[in-house]
């Protein structure tokens with residue numbers, strides 16, 4: 001796929017500029033905001049998706065690697081999932097008492113996720129992480145949290161959060177247990193839980209980091225919480241706990257469980273989860289049947305088809321093809337991390353500009369990149385081959401301008 005010379009994203013941006021008058025940042029998701037530096041290049045508005053492809057407001061077609069920022073793992077408009085949603089819609093969406101799907105999906109999750117004795121549903125990943133924090137504090141009677149990685153806006157201790165609350169949590173880096181040990185020493189019997197989301201660029205450090213955190217939390221009577229919002233249904237069905245063989249006390253799954261329908265779940269040991277009643281975690285839409293019908297179809301599909309294998313195989317193909325182009329052209333770039341969620345990085349005095357330029361070259365040729373390249377069950381071998389060719393072409397353009405010198 002070469003540069004599409006006729007291509008324009010004018011309508012997309014006109015719509016986005018209009019949206020800015022009604023919506024701060026023009027979007028509900030910070031990472032979806034199109035970049036001003038890529039104004040004539042990046043699509044600012046997507047209108048349709050099918051399989052691994054999306055179309056923007058100007059009619060341009062792309063092979064996608066963002067997938068709604070992760071949740072669409074099987075493909076856009078994936079027939080078995082959409083059919084389940086349509087069928088449920090004919091009977092209604094939310095009801096005055098629980099619907100059977102709530103227990104059915106919970107039981108399926110308990111079968112496939114090692115740490116799950118009990119499950120509860122909410123709508124967003126950050127909200128479900130907040131629920132685990134509430135439970136951990138209620139269960140242990142302690143107040144301090146040690147966190148690692150992004151757990152959603154609700155849990156981000158920035159401006160707008162009272163200082164007294166901010167002081168009750170400490171964000172520590174991925175990969176080394178030492179700062180966590182020091183925190184436990186400084187705050188004896190005060191730490192309720194350690195929460196951790198894997199860092200994708202150096203995810204391999206999960207071994208032995210996660211096992212070390214497991215021993216440390218056990219030693220100090222604190223809970224271990226895994227944020228499996230991205231790793232779940234991607235690295236393995238049961239996420240990092242399955243891949244690294246470490247079982248936390250509580251975990252959150254969200255993005256991959258319903259192929260884009262809004263659903264999150266927090267799950268874990270019965271004696272902790274059963275505290276939900278007295279700490280009070282309750283939500284009107286937690287039992288929404290459309291998302292649960294989608295989750296049931298997704299779990300059935302994952303447990304009967306080689307979805308995880310496909311995410312790995314396509315990722316390996318992508319990484320290998322890209323690395324061959326880098327070698328050929330002397331490009332200072334590589335995929336870091338594991339194939340289903342590799343991070344494409346440049347190592348150069350000008351890395352950030354090179355990355356933006358590379359992404360622009362991909363967009364011009366019909367590929368939507370992201371910091372993490374989410375592989376998808378709907379990417380075929382031929383789709384990935386097409387993307388590798390685009391990446392080679394993009395790198396060659398940059399090499400011809402001596403950008404890698």
Ligand SMILES: Cc1ncc(COP(=O)(O)O)c(C=O)c1O
Nearest residue numbers: 124125126127150151152197229
């Ligand atoms: C690891 C991780 N945790 C939590 C969240 C927050 O999820 P949500 O945006 O559904 O609240 C995200 C979202 O990107 C995430 O990647």
